[in-house]
Structure formats: C-alpha cells, structure tokens
Amino acid sequence: MLTYHPGGSLAHRLDPRTKLLAQAAFAAAAFAHTTPRGLAVLTVLTAAFLAAGRLSPARAIRGYLPALPFLAAGPLIAAVNIDVSALSAGIEPNAAVDPLLASYRVLLILFVSAVYLHTTPVRDSRAAIQRLVPGRVGRLLGVGVALVFRFFPLLRADLRRVREASTARLGDERPLRDRMRLVGAAGIRRAFARADRLALALRARCFAWNPTLPALRFGRADALGFVVVAALVGAALL
Incomplete structure (x- = not known):
C-alpha cells in the first residue's frame, strides 16, 4: 500500500x-x-x-x-x-x-x-487542499482526503488478515462463491466496526472543522x- x-x-x-x-x-x-x-x-x-x-x-x-x-x-x-x-x-x-x-x-x-x-x-495534504479551496467546501474536502488516506490502508489490512485467517482454516478449498461471501461479509463487519471506533475517537478528541494545520x-x-x-x-x- x-x-x-x-x-x-x-x-x-x-x-x-x-x-x-x-x-x-x-x-x-x-x-x-x-x-x-x-x-x-x-x-x-x-x-x-x-x-x-x-x-x-x-x-x-x-x-x-x-x-x-x-x-x-x-x-x-x-x-x-x-x-x-x-x-x-x-x-x-x-x-x-x-x-x-x-x-x-x-x-x-x-x-x-x-x-x-x-x-x-496526510496533514500537509489536508492543509494544502483547505488553502487551495477556501471556505467550508475546502474543509470538507480536506477532512475527506485525510480520512481516506488513513482509513483505506486499514481496510485493506483487515481484508488481508481475513483472507489469511480463512486460508489457515482451509478456506481456500471452498468454492469461489463461498470464499467471496465469507471474506466480503467479514470485511464489511470490520469496516463498520472501524467506522464506529473512528466516530468515537473523533468525538473524544473534540473534532473540529478548522483545526490548527501545519x-x-x-x-x-x-x-x-x-x-x-x-x-x-x-x-x-x-
């Protein structure tokens, strides 16, 4: 990644x-x-x-x-x-x-x-976007870019761990449809769990639309x- x-x-x-x-x-x-x-x-x-x-x-x-x-x-x-x-x-x-x-x-x-x-x-990317696009739209884009850059690698790592766990349990011998269903369902559950933890962490840190950027x-x-x-x-x- x-x-x-x-x-x-x-x-x-x-x-x-x-x-x-x-x-x-x-x-x-x-x-x-x-x-x-x-x-x-x-x-x-x-x-x-x-x-x-x-x-x-x-x-x-x-x-x-x-x-x-x-x-x-x-x-x-x-x-x-x-x-x-x-x-x-x-x-x-x-x-x-x-x-x-x-x-x-x-x-x-x-x-x-x-x-x-x-x-x-990531923080520099957010700062650059918010300076290039003024106003609340720029802040929204900056937050979105920062969250994607931080969140997407975690989701990929979760999917990789799910596949490895499935393979360790002889999941690779299942039909392709069953493997896709198991990995997809587990990946979605982990994604929602991470989203809930992310929302809680943002509230605990008093997330602001206009933080002090570099x-x-x-x-x-x-x-x-x-x-x-x-x-x-x-x-x-x-």
Missing part, C-alpha cells in the same frame, strides 16, 4: 500545493497528448518524477496492483470482434491501439500520484516545480 514515508528527496522538500498542481498539469498534458510520441515524452517525465521522490516503479505498481487488471481489460476487450449474426469472433489488433494508449496514459498518471502519496504527509511555505525547490507545471500547462494548451 502506498503511504507516506519520510525522506529527504527533492519531492519531499516540495510544498504539497506545488505537487498537487504538478499532478493536475501532468494529467491535463496526458489527456491532450495521448499519442505514442506524447506518451513517450511523458514516460521520461514520469521517470523523473519517480527519481525525484526516490520511488521505484515496482513499488508503485504493487501499490496500484488492483487497478492493473482493469487497465489491461480495455485493450483486450476492444481487440475482440464478435459477429452475432454470423456467430463468429475474431481478433482485430488495430482496434486495441487507442484503448491501449488510454490505459497507458492512466498508468502514467497513477505513477505521478504515487510519488505524491509517497512524499506527502504551516506551508514555498521554498527554492518549488521554483523548479512551477517551471514544470508551466511547461505541462503550455503543452496541454498547445
């Missing part, structure tokens, strides 16, 4: 607002240039982002492993041509080109977001980040 890891890399030193703008600009450029040449340039830029955050591509892939089957399914489904009237099926490789480029575009965007998750504390300051490294953002925005517009 991709979570924050302290470090001294270039991406760690950047202000979270700079990294959020860089993500948005990268996504805009990727959607504007979903061509082999454009994605090749963006691949080099993605490698630079990964190096700036000292995050290996293998670790980023492991963090997004559940999403990879969906990215691979699009090109495969598009390549299959089924003729209902003739009751025949064939493979058209050319039909898979555009979906393949689109899936690869999404993969690059996920890599860039992985660098953000790896190098940005101070955010742009540094010298952010100047390079703004140059990258400007270049990506220019590429997206042109």
Whole structure:
C-alpha cells in the first residue's frame, strides 16, 4: 500500500500545493497528448518524477496492483470482434491501439500520484487542499482526503488478515462463491466496526472543522516545480 514515508528527496522538500498542481498539469498534458510520441515524452517525465521522490516503479505498481487488471481489460476487450449474426469472433489488433494508449496514459498518471502519496504527509495534504479551496467546501474536502488516506490502508489490512485467517482454516478449498461471501461479509463487519471506533475517537478528541494545520511555505525547490507545471500547462494548451 502506498503511504507516506519520510525522506529527504527533492519531492519531499516540495510544498504539497506545488505537487498537487504538478499532478493536475501532468494529467491535463496526458489527456491532450495521448499519442505514442506524447506518451513517450511523458514516460521520461514520469521517470523523473519517480527519481525525484526516490520511488521505484515496482513499488508503485504493487501499490496500484488492483487497478492493473482493469487497465489491461480495455485493450483486450476492444481487440475482440464478435459477429452475432454470423456467430463468429475474431481478433482485430488495430482496434486495441487507442484503448491501449488510454490505459497507458492512466498508468502514467497513477505513477505521478504515487510519488505524491509517497512524499506527502496526510496533514500537509489536508492543509494544502483547505488553502487551495477556501471556505467550508475546502474543509470538507480536506477532512475527506485525510480520512481516506488513513482509513483505506486499514481496510485493506483487515481484508488481508481475513483472507489469511480463512486460508489457515482451509478456506481456500471452498468454492469461489463461498470464499467471496465469507471474506466480503467479514470485511464489511470490520469496516463498520472501524467506522464506529473512528466516530468515537473523533468525538473524544473534540473534532473540529478548522483545526490548527501545519504551516506551508514555498521554498527554492518549488521554483523548479512551477517551471514544470508551466511547461505541462503550455503543452496541454498547445
């Protein structure tokens, strides 16, 4: 699971607002240039982002492993041509080109977001969102992001422990439907239990909509980040 890891890399030193703008600009450029040449340039830029955050591509892939089957399914489904009237099926490789480029575009965007998750504390993310989006809407978004970043890894860990406990009790010998039902039901029960404990903990700590957040300051490294953002925005517009 991709979570924050302290470090001294270039991406760690950047202000979270700079990294959020860089993500948005990268996504805009990727959607504007979903061509082999454009994605090749963006691949080099993605490698630079990964190096700036000292995050290996293998670790980023492991963090997004559940999403990879969906990215691979699009090109495969598009390549299959089924003729209902003739009751025949064939493979058209050319039909898979555009979906393949689109899936690869999404993969690059996920890599860039992985660098953000790896190098940005949850409290800094909340502070950045609340400063970029003013008012109660920004506070609501900040709270939502903070809770998701903290809650989702716990849910995944609970599901992993449920599967391991089921396997230890020879649950892997049950039919697939029974395994899905047992793991799903146990996971939902644990999720509701964690939600109840979270609500109690928030009340016990006098949860506030406007807490004291960490101070955010742009540094010298952010100047390079703004140059990258400007270049990506220019590429997206042109």
